[in-house]
Amino acid sequence: MTDETIRDVLTRRGLSRRAFLQVCASVTAALALSPAEAADMTKRLETAERPTVIYLSYQECTGCLESLTRSFSPGIASLIFNDISLAYNDTLQAAAGQAAETAKDTAMKNAWGKYVLVVDGSVPLAQNGAYCAVAGRSAVSDLKRAAGGAAAVVAVGTCAAFGGLPYAAPNPTGAVPVSEIVRDRPVINISGCPPIAEVITGVILYYTTFGVPALDHLHRPMNFYGNTIHDRCYRRPFYDRGMFAKTFDDEGARQGWCLFELGCKGPITHNACPTTKWNGGTSYPIESGHPCLGCSEPGFWDKGGFYKALSTPTGHWSRTGVVSGAVAAGVAAGLSTAAVARARQGRAQKKAASADSEPKNPTS
Amino acid sequence: MNTTTLGAGPGAARAPVGDNKQGSLSDAERLDRAMTSFLRDFNTTSALYLEACVHCGQCAEACQYYVQTGDPKYTPIWKVEPIKQAYKRLTGPLAPLYRLFGLKKAVTIEELEQWQELLYDSCTLCGRCTLVCPMGIDIPSLVLAARHGMQEAGLVPDDLWGPTERARREGSPLGATKQVLKERIAWLTDDNNVTIPLDREQADILVTISSVEIMKYPQSITAMARVMNHIGASWTFRSDGYEATNFNMLSGDRTGQREATMRLINAALAINAKTVILPECGHAYQAFRWAGATMYGRPLPFRVVHISEYLAEELRAGRLSLKSDARSMTFHDPCQIARRGGVTEAPREIFRALGADLREMGPTPAGNWCCGGGGGVITIHRADSLRHRVFHLKMQQVEDTGAALLVSSCSNCRLTFDDGQDFFHWDKTAHSLVELVADNLAERH
Amino acid sequence: MNGASVLDFARGPVFEIALAMLIFGIAWRLVGIFALRRPVDYSEPRAGTGWGSGLRMIVSRSWPRREFRERVLHWDIVSYIFHVGYAVAILGYVPHIMLIRNLTGLQWPGLPGGVIAFAAGLSAGALLALLGHRLTSPVLRRLSNFDDYFSWLLAFTPLVTGLMAYYGIGGNYQMVLGLHILAGDILFAWLPFGKIMHVILLAFSRGTTGAAYGRRGAPI
């Protein structure tokens, strides 16, 4: 069964060639491939072996999986992913307990060395990994074992990619991203809180057909993360003209002006939101009037607040403390240097006076 | 006045030794005295000035010495570099940092010796630089502070030191002693048939003189007397307080400056003067009108005016009436009286009263070029050629007006003009404003 | 350090340290000056206390007097291009206004990005010209010291990095933005310790001379 191609499976399920081409079209569109690349991908999908996907979850909220399963399009792509390739996922499968563990072991054994390991959630290291354990095994050892048989690891969601929420200061569980644990094989980060479903499926299909895509310095596929939100934002003209919404219900907000002042992190956030959009291409946060939170970037929880403009300080320490401390110290320094100078001056005066025999008070 | 008070200066022990160093102090002692003096002088104002400079170099463009030579060492703020250095190392708020990082080196005796030329030969304290500096730094006040230290260290040009020392010994820098004054007044009275009151016991007005006038322009004294008599004022000269020129201020001799100031104050107090009139002398105006009360330590109980101010007042009051003199004239504003003294309108009122055809010089009064002899520079002979170089600016400025008559209200300027006239065989002679007025007094009916 | 952490660092602890240094340094230097001995002037003023002239000169000395224009105005204009361009970029760009609002609660409408980039570009050009002048003019070479060049550099870096961030030059935007903010932080921290302190001192030194000359009735 592992030797089946994707095309074979689809045919077996009764999908026409026409439907198959539709799948290919939507995937290549999501990946923004050139016509030549698209044709190439279609050809390869026809002959590509059906991938085996094992999906493991650690410190996470299941939001990524929600995003994935609730995606609308490319519907068939998610069909391929969910129904065809997904060999193990503890949330979606019916099995539980020992049966689930056995299923996972079997799936891994069957495709050892070839499967794609998808991970969501960060991996806690504090207390020997006790904060997250499955079947008596800590997340970190579980991940190491599963990664051992993976051809590639895909870290889905910002928690898996960069640590995400668990990683936020003060990071009580000692959470780390997947890439801190898996160092001996490719890790593709699909960040976002959650990532866009089409991005997840698109990347997995791309991997199936072409292998590891071009990645940025944070190991995110360039196809989806090559540009910032700000680069592609339809509100950008307002930014350039200096027209900003100041509150969520002012005239600027109603007119769709730029949300920078409301804390938009678009300028530093790399993601596909403005082009791929959410909910089947319906819209994306900025389009619904909310600034970008920067969810696909490392440490986005710790950037001083979602509603704090990017150019303002994150407020590392108490401002009153910093200011009053500095004023007090400055005044003290000024008074003491002046006191030293005046003391020196006094000595100089005395010295000059003892050298002088001039009358002290010329009028007396 | 006890001459042993000269002990304040290092020259007490001996006369100038001829190498532009005074006294027999060791280098270390000289340096120490200079630094001690610098330290004494620093205050909030000089600190602000020394902190605020942005090294923009614009002051150079205002200074006659840089303009005429193009030599960057004549950049005004550079002239006070040693005192700036001392300030930054020892007094400024960031002094600990400067010392910690070695950003400002300690001033050396060699530097002080080298700077003598910049502080004395090439600054007339004209104050043009103050008016251009975008930070508003009053550089001449810093030059004076630096000169205090140089004087204490005995590092004054001998040519300036001489008159200064003489002033402390004889009460006048140019040898116009009490005796000389009395004789002068006696023969002026005889020759000119004019009453010149001397040593009256009570008078409303104490009129003072510059020794330059006594020695070089005695006709000025007659002129003053004639004008005062014409007005009908209650006035007198005093042989215990006549010398208004304060060379000690120029060399940086605080003690001598105070002594000279106090002589005038005491004389004025003695006769219950309500007004002290300063003669045609720029530095006298600076030293007495603006620095006098501070030397005294409290406000002066009489008012102090420059003779041109007084004449303008009397014109307004109708007690001074003049004949008309319609010649074309130009007026040289003495730096210390106009730009740094604030007397700009008074002389012009007098010209108007004369009905003169006044042709103002290019930039005046604020930007007027200095005659080049102020600040004691006229006394320093080694600086003559430099002074002649900058005098070009002044000559050009005068020539450009096309006026027939050049008038000024400072006998030190007049001296400089005379010297320049000689040197360049120039056809213009500087005249005294007071003499001009005296020559044009209307007949009383 | 990657771009994100540089940015977080620059907006976080470094900013606060820079702010503290700025305030500390200004307080130190001003108090250190004003706690020195104050000179007393007992002379009878000709024209009032001079306060008015002091205030007037703070404004009037912003432009050279007529007498000196011929010799200084050209470089003054270059300097003005630098200063005004800098001020427009600092005070007109909305992200900067956000910072000011964050610090002071004050805010005003911003200018279009293109205007800001133009102003900053001009300013940077003028600053380069001023450096050239400083390096070639004998007077300026004589006067210049470490502070002059260092302060020049610290004034120049935020301009360049800001322009790079605006035009997306230099690849990693976060890094460039982070460096821009870092450069601004460093400028803040250095301000009170070098010549850039003139932004504060100029009012005091002009005012002092204006008042002294004003009470004498002398031209200012």
Ligand code: SF4
């Ligand atoms: S809303 Fe955000 S992403 Fe869009 S232009 Fe404004 S700052 Fe950029």
Ligand code: SF4
């Ligand atoms: S006071 Fe006059 S002579 Fe002296 S440095 Fe300034 S401009 Fe030059």
Ligand code: SF4
């Ligand atoms: S003009 Fe003023 S600020 Fe500029 S170098 Fe001269 S003293 Fe300094």
